Amino acid sequence: MAIQKPGIPKGTRDFSPEEMVKRNYIFDSIRSVFRLYGYTPIETPAMENLTTLMGKYGEEGDRLIFKILPRGEKLNMDVIKPEEALRYDLTVPFARYVVQHQQDIAFPFRRYQIQPVWRADRPQKGRYREFYQCDADVIGSDSLLNELELILMIDQVFTKLKAPVCIKINNRKILSGIAEVIGEKEKIVDITVAIDKLDKIGADGVNKELREKQISEKAIEQLQPLIEFTGDTAAKLNLLKELLRTSEIGNKGIEELEYLFAHISNCELQIAKCELDITLARGLNYYTGAIIEVKATEGTFTSSICGGGRYDDLTGIFGLPNMSGVGISFGADRIYDVMTELNLFPQEVKASTTLLFAHFGEAERDHCLPLLAQTRKAGISAELYPDVVKIKKQLDYANKKGIPFVAVVGSDEMKEGVLTVKNMKDGSQMKLKIYELIDRLKA
């Protein structure tokens, strides 16, 4: 067979041991906060029935679902009908899970889930086709205290990671209210998607896009105060109260936001800044209340690193109505990118191995076996160089792997019943009995 060039699918990555240490640091930090807040873990399969996923993420989302080729003797590529697909996020599989296992679940159900998801879109900076989401959701509770807890969890996670962030909060009911009062109720998605780009393309760009989407001039004019407005959260809420006074749903949204922000200001967030952002329009396909997005406030990384919101009826489509949920999702890969750029990973890059047994031959190597077992029994991670090669090569190996101590065993050591222990950092050596070595390494 011809030699083939090795490679992996676009938008996917290998992770080296060094990278995995850092990735696990992120996962562990997030997981510990989830646990602290009483969330319990679940996992769901990498693949779901296609019908479970289709239609949940909008037209664009459907297109980005990785579909799995069905098995078949005679596969005709033109009439393939996939029945399964890789999961696109963790929220919809979770909704499916809740409906399927409702009789076993104690509601309100607080679950966390850390698994990869797949999206068939074009990779670019901070965008992968395989990436991990770390979700925490509580389902079966309408209380806004859940939203508050999610904000506190976000703050705590990024405090742990020492990553400065801004939590942007909006409410779908506000967006609905705005669309209602300007008389473009049906165009709510077009309007909010356009306003969402304010940061990127400016007021002129937003207005241009609104016109392209056939929004009436009168409606665009009514939107201007919102687009041009600058001020703090309290001022924004006052403006919204004025604008949305005729909209029942808009008022409900304002009420929710006031409640949430009042509680947030009582809690004193540690690292996160928190602000009302009426241009925030994520997850419109199923969010009905709060919308949350988190961005790093330093560095060049502008994509969101965490997002979430409330969905009132995600389980309805699977046959369990009136089950409100709210959750957040941390994008571990993007958090990794932000932390790499800002150099936020702690220095302690723990070596996997503390002690390497190096030897001068087969007899010496085998002499090490009981010593190796003793060392491991004492809880010290240790390994024995498995092949008979020059000592130089064994030391080189230890050096490259960052192993801090090497126990050298030759005929002299065997006779004396000692080990020549070399400190790889400063090159110093001393002869120690195995128990002396273990005591020193444990200390």
Next chain:
RNA sequence: GCGGUCAUAGUUCAGUUGGUUAGAACGUCUGAUUGUGGUUCAGAAGGUCGUGGGUUCGAGCCCCAUUGAUCGCCCCA
């Protein structure tokens, strides 16, 4: 799905208006040193110049196509 940029050794990159045998650094391997790594010195291996076509006496370089990478748009963690 749409647009820009790029593609040369394991890696990062040189390579003159198109001209003989495509270079460097780092890495790898061997030796100096058959009981000592991270420093030094000597040497070696390693390339169908992404792939396929075209122009030309002659292509790493020019043209077309294709694939891949990357950066934007759409959308999103």
